[in-house]
Amino acid sequence: MISVVVPTLGRPSLAVLLDTLAGQLGDLPEAELLLVDDRRDETGELAVPGAFAAYTKVLTGRGAGPAAARNLGWRAACGEWVVFLDDDVVPAPDWARLLRADLAVPDRVGGVQGVLRVPLPAGRRPTDWERGTAGLAEGRWITADMAYRRAALVDVGGFDERFPRAYREDAELAHRIQLAGWDLVRGQRRVTHPVRPESRWVSLRIQRGNADDALLRRLYGPSWRTALELPPGRRPGHVAVAAAGAVALAATGLRAVDGPGALRRGLGVVAAVAGLGWAAGTAEFARVRIAPGPRTPDEVVTMLVTSVLIPPLAVVHWIRGWWRARSVPARKVVAVDGPGAGR
Known part of the structure; x- marks a missing residue:
């Protein structure tokens, strides 16, 4: 089984992500989706498309940040592989199919990163914020789209919750997983990470x-x-x-x-x-x-x-x-x- 964990603040981009995944359910048999609602002040339940209703868990986070939310998600997951997605990415149409191919790796591989694309505006130079977001495409082991073996996460205890922001917590986890003897590799599946307004x-x-x-x-x-x-x-x-x-x-x-x-x-x-x-x-x-x-x-x-x-x-x-x-x-x-x- 593959578990997909999405920490979310309930942004509109979550609906886009879920709609995209809903069209790929045929390539994800026996998968489960875990949404971790990490809003500090709940303003209503998260809307889950009907296609996911049978195998979606909605967990309530503590508003303690993405590291704590992801820990809550993977610890409640049942899959051998746990795929972390950010709630503002858009998987490619063949994402699920390529995910399964990406995870067909030797036993010593503990994690497989997806390919991240950040579209920049055409016709003008990008702003400082847009260039900073585009830098994510070159990042190593970032959890915008990162799959880990559950065994590797158990091995190191998951994310360090002393990191309260979406900043370095994924690189720190990857470092500990590699120190524990696991290999990390890059896969072929692709997601798009739009530059959100700021x-x-x-x-x-x-x-x-x-x-x-x-x-x-x-x-x-x-x-x-x-x-x-x-x-x-x-x-x-x-x-x-x-x-x-x-x-x-x-x-x-x-x-x-x-x-x-x-x-x-x-x-x-x-x-x-x-x-x-x-x-x-x-x-x-x-x-x-x-x-x-x-x-x-x-x-x-x-x-x-x-x-x-x-x-x-x-x-x-x-x-x-x-x-x-x-x-x-x-x-x-x-x-x-x-x-x-x-x-």
Whole structure:
């Protein structure tokens, strides 16, 4: 049996996903669908198409985020394979048929990732948010469409619920499953991940993910990005820019209250040098975000404002995450020879 687990916040995209799957039921005999309603404030029951009524379970989550919702789903599942889908993807017409082919893998394979496509607008350059979403297509082991053997999930205990956002929790799970001796491979089934509408200030909100990065740093040490197969980030640059801005502000403030003399002149030099460093770093960050975009007035203004705010915001969230994770013990990273050998 194959179990399909979909955590959802009840977005309209869920209906599109379910309608698409309903047309492929013939290729999913003995399958089950588990919807995990993870809304904090329930506003009514989830609408389930009649085609699914016979084998759909609707579970009530705790509003604790996708990691906890997926754990609730797979632990209630009966299938040997558990397929995680996000509620905003659209499976291709042959998704179910190719899924069955994808799962015909050797016993040591614990997970099979689907192919993700993110359509970008035609006729113009993508915005910063659209480019960020498009980056999901290159992600490794992301649970927008990821199938795991139930045995592999049991082996490692599932997702780490200390990660409350849809951010890194899937990469961290994949890392532990590989350490437990399972192989992960890419399959052929395909889903489309449309770019959902977002506020122009979404880049500020997603900086909260820096707190999760701090937890990963605590768990896996300085090389956590390499261990989890993640691309390098901009945090060192954000720290430098935020520090330069803080020094410039502090020096300017002290200079304003200090009387004439050498100290005041020195503080002026410090403020000027730090201010130039802050301006140069901020300008470089804004440039790399504006250049590939549509360069409309709204987009340029948004990039300028958020490029000023992101570095200090990222640092604040990192420090917050580091403080919360200060007593978390590091994971013992011990690779094993085969599936289940780490148990």
